[in-house]
Amino acid sequence: MLIFDKSEQSRVAKGILLKDPVVNSSIPNKFLRESAPMLPEVSELDVVRHYTCLSKLNYSIDTNFYPLGSCTMKYNPKAAHVLAMQPGFLQRHPYAPELASQGVLQCMYELERDLAEITGMHTVSLSPMAGAQGEYAGVAMIRAYHQAKGDDGRTEMIVPDAAHGTNPATATMCGYKVKEVPTDDSGDVDLEALAAIIGPQTAGIMLTNPSTLGVFERQIEKIANMIHEVGGLLYYDGANLNAILGHARPGDMGFDVLHLNLHKTFATPHGGGGPGAGPVAANERLAPYLPTPILGKENDHYRWLTKDDRPESIGQLSTFMGNVGVLLRAHIYIKQLGKQGLEEVSKLATLNAAYLRRRLEAAGFELAFPNRRASHEFVVTMKREAKEYGVTANHVAKRLLDYGFHAPTVYFPLLVPECLLIEPTETESKQTMDQFVEAMTKILEEAKTNPQLVQTAPHTMPVGRLDDVKAAREPDLVA
Amino acid sequence: MLIFDKSEQSRVAKGILLKDPVVNSSIPNKFLRESAPMLPEVSELDVVRHYTCLSKLNYSIDTNFYPLGSCTMKYNPKAAHVLAMQPGFLQRHPYAPELASQGVLQCMYELERDLAEITGMHTVSLSPMAGAQGEYAGVAMIRAYHQAKGDDGRTEMIVPDAAHGTNPATATMCGYKVKEVPTDDSGDVDLEALAAIIGPQTAGIMLTNPSTLGVFERQIEKIANMIHEVGGLLYYDGANLNAILGHARPGDMGFDVLHLNLHKTFATPHGGGGPGAGPVAANERLAPYLPTPILGKENDHYRWLTKDDRPESIGQLSTFMGNVGVLLRAHIYIKQLGKQGLEEVSKLATLNAAYLRRRLEAAGFELAFPNRRASHEFVVTMKREAKEYGVTANHVAKRLLDYGFHAPTVYFPLLVPECLLIEPTETESKQTMDQFVEAMTKILEEAKTNPQLVQTAPHTMPVGRLDDVKAAREPDLVA
Amino acid sequence: MFTPHTNTDIQQMLEELEIDSIDQLFDEIPSSLKIEGLDLPDPLPEMELTRIISERAAKDQGKKCFIGAGAYEHFIPAAVWQITSRGEYLTSYTPYQAEASQGSLQTFYEYQTMMARLMAMDVSNASQYDGASSLAESVLMACRCNRKSKSMRILMPEAIHPAYRKTVEAITSPQKIKLESVPFTKEGGQIDFAKLKEFEGEDITAIVVPQPNFFGILEEVDELTDWAHAQGAIVIGVVNPMAMSLIKPPGEWGQNGADIACGEGQPIGSPLSSGGPYFGFMCCREKFIRNLPGRLIGRTTDENGKTGFTLTLQAREQHIRRAKATSNICTNQGLLVTAATIFMSLLGSEGMRRVALKSHQNAQDLLNKLLVLPGVELVFNGPFFHEFVLRLPCPVHEVEEEMNKLNILPGLSLKHIYPEIGDCILVCVTETKSEFDIQQYVEEFSKALQGEMVC
Amino acid sequence: MFTPHTNTDIQQMLEELEIDSIDQLFDEIPSSLKIEGLDLPDPLPEMELTRIISERAAKDQGKKCFIGAGAYEHFIPAAVWQITSRGEYLTSYTPYQAEASQGSLQTFYEYQTMMARLMAMDVSNASQYDGASSLAESVLMACRCNRKSKSMRILMPEAIHPAYRKTVEAITSPQKIKLESVPFTKEGGQIDFAKLKEFEGEDITAIVVPQPNFFGILEEVDELTDWAHAQGAIVIGVVNPMAMSLIKPPGEWGQNGADIACGEGQPIGSPLSSGGPYFGFMCCREKFIRNLPGRLIGRTTDENGKTGFTLTLQAREQHIRRAKATSNICTNQGLLVTAATIFMSLLGSEGMRRVALKSHQNAQDLLNKLLVLPGVELVFNGPFFHEFVLRLPCPVHEVEEEMNKLNILPGLSLKHIYPEIGDCILVCVTETKSEFDIQQYVEEFSKALQGEMVC
């Protein structure tokens, strides 16, 4: 039932309603709305009950194991949420004077410095509001750099076939032609193919390392040399930083600019689809182009640097200074984990992935890259099961829901057929993973003995398999 | 699965653990514990997930209609919760100096005054921590009053057969012999029977009005006279104040002392079984005996009055000053509703009960007191269905759970066989009650056509009907 | 810190993997790239962390804020964030697995419905990042939608929020879009129609119409919309959603309504929070759906005919269409949308109308009281919503500094933002300000003025 | 304010009832009793309410608290109240309908288990109101349990929390129970064994043994327990649960352990909150179960053999046994128990031990630094947990007032509570105090002393 179905004409949440102001408005009639919008007319209890009950229909980290590859669904500390929700932070206006804002600005400044250290980069701008906007910033910086050098012939951005969809989409938004480079059989970028497409037209390359195939790009130094030699620049998609935190740094690998998904590696909650935060970090060469605002510190006074301070900046990507509430949570997370805690993250995220991969392999699942080390995630392919039993990756995903587990990412990366991209993260225990293996083993058994059971899953969710085709063909987007 | 089943030896929530203090304790060994208690050894995520998932197994006001008679399960305002959870309130030590506590003390003082106005009483003590402790305070005050007058022969407390179990239990705790007075056919106290048992041995009577039968005791003035004439006093159990708030006051009816359940009429949440608060209010005669502490106000300074200020007090019933956090929520509720809001409570609580009663009667349910007005609750008896179809009140209650409704109170009051005590409260809408009637109608139909379905309910809950006999016979209270 | 592993767990896992140490798992990383560790401070137990962060939060607390300028302090009922913070909303991912995400999906569907109704538009997406970026995406979308126009010229009023203009520039410039400035009138503070007319007959892809504009002034949206449509331009309305149950919504502008409505969702349920997270909203006419960026939730049925909700029209999006997507947006602002949905449900149309009206009247009230002070002048005479621009008889920053000392933030100085109108201040009053607050403002403002004038 | 009724609803309901006005529903109330209405202020919208209440809360905020005396400031991890405040825990009733209450029931069962283990006792109930009332109920229970004793005489140490003694008096006096005072030694601050011996051979129903006692001093629980058992008395331990993963628990006292353990649950998960809501806990040996007051949750099975939880042994309780119940308690402190269960799960035994030890060491540290100051003396030389009593070279209240000005609450003055030991102060330090806090205390204390001595 929709909230609108619970509406009764002229019902209101009386406890919230302001006293009716004496109508004495100086606004001429022609500017006014004629009839009221049909928003819900419900009581406070209606609202509380409706949305409390709705929320219970979700799987979430707080209730379920969520091995969604590339998304790093790790535990979101309650302390970070509670501390970031303090009135001092929530009530601050973005244009409050800096003198009255040193508390939050100090947090932001320290976050910038910590992220620079973590990535091996020179300067950080916190403003992008998600990974994709961070990508936009980074690629726009590459563009600005070439333009500043008068290097106008660079019209192509190279993106591996394994890349996340935001990478090519971003390159397009920045006006580049996307050149796809294939992956070789071992999961690395095909260097020959790469060599064949780079040249003076190359603006740069967008890479994730480890890649979305769950393997570390071993030739990264070579790739960096190749790109730099033809005058291109390297963009690092930081969505997978959880794999190498404290072990290796993109800055050392030769990347010139990158974004980080604070809502992944730095444990800020995903909120059912955001808010995230996608800070960008750049080496000295690209730092001048970073989007504004950026924090400066002068004699223990923190202040925002703007376009005046940073004339070469690509400009501003949000009304104010990005998703400060998200940034605060990441800052709190970094402070709580500290050096040792952060180094442990990638260690145990990697150990968990390797362990889960090994156990699933032993249970009969086919690995996409059996001869490689798993990073913090790994790819399983259901190619064989799809062919033999008609049980696809999507079927397995849906069936997992019946066992109380959120599904892994399916059909991404695109180049592996019928794939499941599985990322347990470091905050899950061996015991939880063992239970997951048990469920997967049962599902494999079911695929063999009772494929229909798997094909028609889920059977225990609030709704059965939904008709996506109908949804797209007759779009019903508004009640 | 218990949290203990998720334990792994030496697992800890590392983010919370303090650094290990250098062991340098001056406490001699013989005072120390030898082996650690087996508390859970789990991660923070384990804890969050375990208790989040557990909570989802509960019915609650935030998720379900909860027509539990005598319990007044109304909406618990989120604002009251959030405001009462502010650091200024939570962090205050009970022995913080009064000068540093005027904020909370002002709230408490205003609450005392408001409750005095609402009940028509002279003085209020906020300290009792639930209804039953309020009862204890009140009856102990009656005892103290008689003792102060040297009136030692009063050994009996009169309690109607319809009374809540806490009434007789309290009288016993206070050293009284309980005399039960029966109810007449119309639901009022049987005055002849009452006349027959009162006399110089009568310490007082404990009454709820409206009674737990959901009817207003029409003879209350006569009863008051009768009791006062023999030298007894009248105790008012305020659990049902929601029915008369702003319409009539116990103080005007002739009651000498009463308690209120703030977790009922004043909307503080029940918390799965407390905390509540059971302030006591007394007329001038009994006021001196009220438990301490009580708030005083002198030149705009609020201060706690103690036994020194109130030498005749029955003393202290809690370590500090009662459940202040609950009292705050009730204070906030009263401030938000104000005069008009509070008067509306009883009006609409009564209208809801009358409407629901009428609709259930029309649907074929038998009312216990068909010729009376319903107060804010009413009694249905399943006597007929129990006899004809073997479907008892308890069966209906369990079956309602399958329809998403919490069950009404069953088998209370004791004098009505196979009864359901139904209290919708004022915060539920006509629409919700209509849905409830629909479910009840279906269940009645089921009782006739498929009684086994009802008898073996619930069928959709996390567990089926539990074996209470086994639970009591082989008590398993500790894992 | 949040890892559950015991030494035994690690030992067992290493055995399963037949390796001796976790470090071996990193052996594909070239040794030249391995670092010794990070130069960061030691971990802090939650207790110490709490002390440090709370001290910082407390530092910035307790200001009475009369700054608006795109971020507005409105009262948010307690229920909004109590429910929004439930783990099931807070810690779930984008609802790719529809069957396990009906909570968020239905909430977003309800949001789309409320937003479309509030804007009187056909459809709404499930959010953009914030107001400025939603305008940038709207401009890009308009260029995709307006097939007849080739110019990629966008008329952009100077009285739009300057940060919006900058963001649009930064996001649209690679795509050869040209922003043409349209000045405001000196007197009214509204789009200068005479200047606008100069574009008549030219190829204009779209016009951006703010309501109210950055100065708080209401634009003549009906005339502007009809004029633009006559030119074949798409009309993009940028509006304050809190105003929309009082003020005419984009779908009702002129003869045919605006084509795209977007703006900052912050006023309806997001705390000020130093500027974010907020959410951008974006609505359009039915026919433009397939050009809309961002998530869309559709209502559909399962195999038993039961109603359910799912992400739909994903062929617009980057994870399907990649380089050809309508936008690169992926993660959006779902949680803020959840809060907004609950906020709108609680207030309803009448509740929001009262907030809007009370804000307007509070602003009018403060203005009236300030105009009595010698030398204080209202800069624009156009009708306003809840913000207005004043010229003072002394430098704005001096008054600001005096009032800041008393924890009052009197408004935003426009000196550097709109030097053309001189040293002015943009003042906002919402329903959160009591009579006392307004009186206090007047008194301290007046004192500050006198103090300055004496010097 | 929270009623959903529209006028149409009311009209329809009245029609269904065939009456004209709601007032008719009240026609059984004698008109002599009807009132005109209440003399109370008008309603406040949530926004104004929030302003007023928040101002009051802010007034009392920001004290550094070194007062203990039965209520202890410990750090509570954020997860505790985030989970406890979930609507399903917060707004459910006592779990009478077991099948719809498995969440609370299992939580309480886990609590009973943790508490029994922490106290090293066989069983625990699901809570009492608070520490003092749990002691009162323990005394009543001891009288029911000790069938051999007829005297109803209870040995009550003078060094028990004075409010506990008063509460026990108020609650047990109607039942002819006699509390016999047992003094403490002037030097050690512990129960005076010599005085205790005077009761040897007499009919004593029970003895109350606090650990630590009100002065923070650890009692010789082993000797006391064995002595009492030799007298045929029941031993009631009143202990601080936070101390129990460090300090020997009641179940391990002496040869056979205490018989009943009770106390204040506040230190494990309840905020200070001006004294409540807290929760009392109560544990006992198996054989006394049927004399235990309060709710008990039992593990059982459903018809399919599935494990479930339910209220059990209800024949002890007022709603079944009425006048013959073990107690009148009904509503208890379920929510605080939920918080305590989550708290204990998060900290675990090691976490609690570290908190206890850190508190002890902080107290020791502050004490050492204060003893250096001229004229400051430690009153008792018995071993202490995290509280100690000092005698000052000047009136306590003067030091108190000076330090209060700096938002430090230096401790509780014992002048009126224990006049026999003179003008002393009871100081508590927990793990929440940093080195800086302790240093600041010492400095301000020392300044205050000097200030006073000069006068």
Ligand SMILES: Cc1ncc(COP(=O)(O)O)c(C=O)c1O
């Ligand atoms: C590899 C990769 N790159 C980029 C992104 C885009 O990040 P965001 O969703 O924050 O825009 C994601 C997240 O989905 C990702 O997994």
Ligand SMILES: Cc1ncc(COP(=O)(O)O)c(C=O)c1O
């Ligand atoms: C009529 C009546 N009296 C007394 C009580 C006891 O109140 P409490 O549970 O707060 O102790 C109740 C509540 O259950 C009740 O319904």
